[in-house]
Amino acid sequence: MCADRTPRAAQKPLRVVLCWHMHQPQYRDVVNRSYRLPWTYLHAIKDYEDMVAHLEDAPDAKAVVNFAPVLLEQIDDYAQQVREYLQGGQEIRDPLLATLAAERMPEDIADRRRLAEACLRANESHLIEAYPHFHVLAQMVRWLRDQPAGFRYQSEAFFADLVTWYHLAWLGETVRRRNKRVQALLDKGQGFSRGDRLELLGIIGGLLDGLLPRYRRLAEAGRVELAFSPYAHPIMPLLLDLQVAREAVPDALLPDVRGYPGGEERVRWHLQRGLETFEHYFGHRPAGCWPSEGGISTATVRLLAEHGMRWTASGENVLVNSLREAGELDENGERTWLHRPYRLEGADTLCFFRDDGLSDAIGFRYADWHSDDAVGEFIHHLENIAAGASPDTVVSVILDGENAWEYYPANGYHFLTSLYRRLAAHPGIRLCTFAECVDELSRPPQLSRIVAGSWVYGSFSTWIGDEDKNRGWALLVQAKQRLDELIREGRLGGERLEQALEQLAICEGSDWCWWFGDYNPADVVGDFEALYRHHLSVLYGLMDEPAPEALGQVLAHGSGHPAAGGTMRHGSAGQD
Template sequence: MPEKLKVVLCWHMHQPAYYDWHSEQYQLPWTYLHGIKDYVDMVAHLEAVPNARAVVNFAPTLLEQLDDYVQQIQAFLREGTPIRDPLLAALTSQPAHQPFLNQPAGETNKDATVITAARLKLIDQCLRANQERLIKRFKPYQALAEVANSFKQNAKLVTYLDEQYVIDLLMWYHLAWLGETVRRQDSRVKVLIEKGRGFSELERRQLLEIIGELLGGIIPRYKTLMEKGQIELSVTPYAHPIMPLLLDVFSAREAIPNVNFAGISCYPDGKERVRWHMHEGIKTFEQHFGCKPTGCWPSEGSVSEATVRLMEEFNIKWVASGTGVWHNSMKKAKLDHQSLHRPYRLYKSSVNCFFRDDNLSDLIGFEFAKWHADDAVAHLIHHLENIARAAPTTGATVVSLILDGENAWEYYPENGYYFLSTLYRQLANHPQLELTTFSRCLEVAVAPLPTLVAGSWVYGTFSTWIGDKDKNRAWEMLIEAKHVFNRVIAQLSPEQQTAAGRQLAICEGSDWCWWFGDYNPATAVRDFERLYRLHLTHLYRLLGEPPPAYLNLSFASGHGDPATGGVMRRGQESGT
């Protein structure tokens, strides 16, 4: 009987650092919103199919923020300690818009203009959801949203909205963001949804309690599945930096020889910074899961030969990247008729390299949301069966399906409930396919990898993070800040050095440059560009240096309308 084709589903769970230490507030709510929807749903689907297998990769900054939200909610429920996320705090604030006034709780601001602005901020946030799948699905929420959109056209009319309207809109925003498994299983949530309007102070607090329970259960539930051997948990460097660019910014030329480096020089002491991110990332992983990771999903699947060899220092046994990197590497090595679907290894390296099947992964990320779940899963399995049948000729042994674990599902009916449950059941019980993890594939025969062309899973290049004028400007600012860091760090106390090093790491994260560029939507660019400047400003403060005046000025804007709002990319550019 022929050996089964191994299939690895790898879900990358990631959120950047949204907390601004200067204002002592979270600037964006996506960590806790994705927590109560996508991280909860994914673990519930795995729990429901015990013989299913998957790899789940957690970014350390996400783990820390999830834990912080749990601590905040518990402190509020016990002692009334203010919650430091304005949107979450609004659930139980009196009035609801109080956290958006930028003043201490209990103080009253009677300025109608200020109150209107705060209410508009809250209302605008409560509309930041998928129109088709999250808003229109619930008739009460849709009705509230229609009123909100009409009032946004004439801001003065917002003062005439009664408080109950704002409360109901806020409640429905959070009810819509709950995971589908939660809505189906939690009787308290069912009662709130059935009520539909006129939510009381007690019901607002109850919903906050539910959110606290959901967030508090995420890490323990994944840890339990890991301890059972059902899933593998892997790590990403601490703040999700593009490691090859920190090691050598000019490695971007390997995939795009004519990349624009205007204004950019090499990143100072990049190798030590990569080591810092790996050390702190593994340390954070251990604190939450009680063990060391075997594998690493490098931020955005960004790899280079230097990056992979550096992983050996941390006893990492596997990394993964994308089809584009594999294709570029095969082309450079002049190797034909090789299979994407197998592990590779550089000469004298102990690290296995797996490569994402872009076509199949992007079907999940971008196309199957429009399909009936049964048809989508059947189509995917048909492709996998074809790969399995051809394996004796092609040498295929492992198919890697790797994608964002949080952003695709709001485009699916019921948050991907039917797709994911069907996918796990059918793959777990398929006679020709073995659903497994990367660590369980380490004994599979590896193919030699003579060279590895530096790049990421996005197009096989680093064009998402460098080469555009706004992206390059962000690198300029970061490099300048790093020079200041190097100049003054020895003068600081050990505690100050630790705080500054961690803040520098946040500024080194990949998320900022991801969003810079005209092809991205204006709202997202505005949010992340502002947050990047706030993080750099705070770094200068920690270093005891005056922040440059340019950090008060916006340097990037967006005008695009990309698929899925830009939160995900396809592995290959259209037409390639």
């Protein structure tokens, strides 16, 4: 396990992989096709748009971009909705986006209040206060919270300007800087007509339409590696065996169930459906998989290898736990064990592990730094790693590609511009992809087994192990058991069964239990636990079964104020 101390001058540049993971859960009701929360299209026009633009602007840089397949489908669906509305007047099935295009603003007081509250769900410093007109409107909404009868007396112009500014604020910085139609709307500032709002809707539709093809073109040009997660973003190791939660946390409190029934079959379903969806949008089979939340186990990696994945990745603490169990962890050295891939015995898939310090610095520390200082410090850390590097060294920087940027000025524009430019120009650093590393590193060290865990703390404590999360799992197991019974009895088949299996997949997604817990904000917990209960209720409807009474009861109440509003976590415990 000792590093090769070849003099730096005789070595090749340090391999650095920037891996951005993009995912949202399913916000769409599979029965009526309407959206209950707007986060997919808002992140698409802001973060996914800016991320692809920065990569297009940096021809000498490379990165890995990972998509959850259920997100790809939603982006495509939104693009189609806007296109069909503008061409033929078909209904837009997202209430907030539909209001932007509406002929009239809501008249009912409750509807007006819901719209006003929805338009305040944005970063205060960078998405509201940055725009004086929007800031004034937001202050008025806050006053109206204490004087709700006042919603009756607000003009249509108030709500039209509010919903217009909300969408202008959520546009990517690259769009605001480069699109003259957007600049004209920003300059107008107030008194937006329906024509203005339709103009903005057309801009949004164009962004949604072009988004996935742009990522595909970058991949076809060899400038980006595209990767995937299993279809609806489930925690695969827990579906395979709930007991693996105790490998990293031996005293974890688990749900009072025997396990997740038919878990391996479900994991295979998510992998196969995810691969099919990825190929549909990008035209090729991915070489690698960022498993949902970096959740891996020995059994999970073997399944990924069986599905032809050349690489996968997880968190630093998963590697720490695995090396420590094997007695191979050097806890006093230079951590050269972290910056290299490993191969699980008996599997061909290479496993890369996230550098928590570097990844979390981008996710949390650098947001309020000057971009040159932040990138300078980041590069300094890489230079220190390079000084002790060996020929097989790979630094894996893996993080959320959508939620960090609203905490940066200008949606991270200055930071990302500088990051790509300076890394690509550095003679001692080589930006590359995981697939390229697999091609170059044919004899990585082996792991006899993997101590199951995720990129968050090296465990699954974010998804299982407390009362609220365990209740969520118990309700899911109950629904799966009933579905299995109906299939065995021959009472569910054909298209109805296919719909039920897709709905089950949505309920198996990781996001629901992520949010359960008092440490998260109450409003977000309320949104996600209600949507989870709704999705489970829809599943029972597809089974033509009554939903359990428990689905009518609130599962979790949040009261916390975690970093980044709970949308992101640090890789190591004690940081959040």
